[in-house]
Amino acid sequence: MGKLILLRHGQSVYNLQNIFTGWTDVALSEKGIAEAQKAGQILKAHNLLPDLCFTSWLKRAIHTAQLALRELDWEQIDCIKSWKLNERHYGAWQQRNKDEVKEEVGEERFIAIRRGYDTPPPPLPDGDPRLPENDPKFRLIDPSHLPRSESLKDTRRRTLNYFYEAIAPQLARDKTVLVSAHGNSLRALTMAIEQLSPEEIVKVEIPTGQPILYRFDETLEMLEKKVLS
Numbered sequence: 001m002g003k004l005i006l007l008r009h010g011q012s013v014y015n016l017q018n019i020f021t022g023w024t025d026v027a028l029s030e031k032g033i034a035e036a037q038k039a040g041q042i043l044k045a046h047n048l049l050p051d052l053c054f055t056s057w058l059k060r061a062i063h064t065a066q067l068a069l070r071e072l073d074w075e076q077i078d079c080i081k082s083w084k085l086n087e088r089h090y091g092a093w094q095q096r097n098k099d100e101v102k103e104e105v106g107e108e109r110f111i112a113i114r115r116g117y118d119t120p121p122p123p124l125p126d127g128d129p130r131l132p133e134n135d136p137k138f139r140l141i142d143p144s145h146l147p148r149s150e151s152l153k154d155t156r157r158r159t160l161n162y163f164y165e166a167i168a169p170q171l172a173r174d175k176t177v178l179v180s181a182h183g184n185s186l187r188a189l190t191m192a193i194e195q196l197s198p199e200e201i202v203k204v205e206i207p208t209g210q211p212i213l214y215r216f217d218e219t220l221e222m223l224e225k226k227v228l229s
């Protein structure tokens with residue numbers, strides 16, 4: 001079995017401003033660029049040269065992969081992009097300040113939605129300019145698949161389908177695979193890989209720009225997890 005490296009994008013400009021991002025396509029901050037470059041240096045120090053990479057359709061993840069691979073002097077590999085690795089869709093919370101939302105809904109509901117498993121944020125209403133169908137980037141996707149809000153459970157369904165369909169076969173071919181994605185799309189994958197319960201996933205935070213290495217047995221059971229530094 002190959003090796004899997006999960007990498008959450010570097011800090012984005014919305015992370016910096018404490019704003020819910022979800023499918024909003026924002027750039028990396030200066031710190032985020034430095035974190036992505038550092039991730040490449042960390043991979044180099046551990047002698048980890050990916051055979052191929054996967055990213056979402058969002059530029060903070062795409063740029064993180066590119067910056068890390070440039071740092072590794074390893075830009076020739078294929079980078080396959082899928083919207084199924086996008087961040088969880090944060091519904092009507094997208095583009096809103098996290099503290100203001102917390103104040104409005106109360107801490108308990110805020111944590112249940114933000115870190116819990118099956119409660120989505122309120123969905124985007126009809127006609128909202130933040131709806132994915134208004135973003136030309138998503139014009140090729142069947143509109144019935146485009147979310148208006150997602151729980152972690154919804155995010156897990158699409159990321160895990162993609163994992164088994166596209167990523168796991170590469171691991172079975174002994175490839176070293178880099179996946180550059182997002183806090184919650186990676187929490188969804190982590191939950192499945194580490195077989196965590198809905199109660200356990202509440203406490204899991206994925207740091208920006210820090211590669212996480214997994215090794216598996218022949219049946220894709222996790223053998224080892226290492227947070228690389």
Ligand SMILES: O=C(O)[C@H](O)COP(=O)(O)O
Nearest residue numbers: 019020021022087183184
């Ligand atoms: O989409 C976002 O706002 C962030 O990427 C992740 O947000 P969270 O840590 O609040 O879930």
